[in-house]
Amino acid sequence: MKTNLPTLPSPTYPHTIENGLGEKLTFLRLQPEPDGDRLLVENTVTPNQGPPMHTHWLQDECLTVVQGLMAYQLLGQPAQYAGPGETVLFRRGTPHRFWNAGDDLLRCQGWIKPAHTIVFFLSAVFDAQVKSGQHRPEQFDAAYLMTRYAREYDMTDIPSFVKRVVIPATYRVGRLLGKYRKFAGAPAPVRE
Incomplete structure (x- = not known):
């Protein structure tokens, strides 16, 4: 079925999104790699905020804490914590969540690979x-x-x-x- 509706524009980088609830995510740039583009990201999360338990079936996600205290959890496991300079890798297919466990802004840098539709x-x-x-x-x-x-x-x-x-x-x-x-x-x- 043909439509006359406009197609969604491709994002230009950097591209920042906010959910109005304390999470801000900036997609910095795509880094082409032979086994799939790596999407470089930076996020900020206000205290006690963060995404719910979720799974990326096809992508790995890696975050390095720049500022603040990040709590993170894999499904069925107790919460763990990462501070400035510490890196957490969430492997594809692993249910996980993270949140700001501190009293100040949490800021992380990282990547998602391969980018696909993220x-x-x-x-x-x-x-x-x-x-x-x-x-x-x-x-x-x-x-x-x-x-x-x-x-x-x-x-x-x-x-x-x-x-x-x-x-x-x-x-x-x-x-x-x-x-x-x-x-x-x-x-x-x-x-x-």
Whole structure:
């Protein structure tokens, strides 16, 4: 089906996103490498904030603390901590979360590899959080993203019933209501 809707522009770097809840992420640049582009990033997180437990199925994520105290956790394990100069690597397929465990701003530098759709995905998630004003993204946008990119990303804290029944139903209703026109030109999901 051909549409006259504009396609989403590719980001120029640096590209900064904020979720309105204390997280700011700057995609600095893509570094081409033979086995997939490395996306260099920098983030800041206010105290007690950070992303929920999630999984990148196809990407490794590495963060080095520049300032502050980062707490991080792998699914089923106790929280661990990293301070300035310490590096944490989250391997692809490993459910993880991190947050600012200190009283001051947490600032990290790092990378995500291979980049794939991460810039679009996280930009859309942050926009949906801004729209809802909560950590939980606006429901129709979340349903679109979790359906289209299910092979790339997972939100571990979402109950399986919601993933199997509620999200697909919300996605179908969103399609019927024309909620996803704004995503025309979204990058195709990665098929590995």
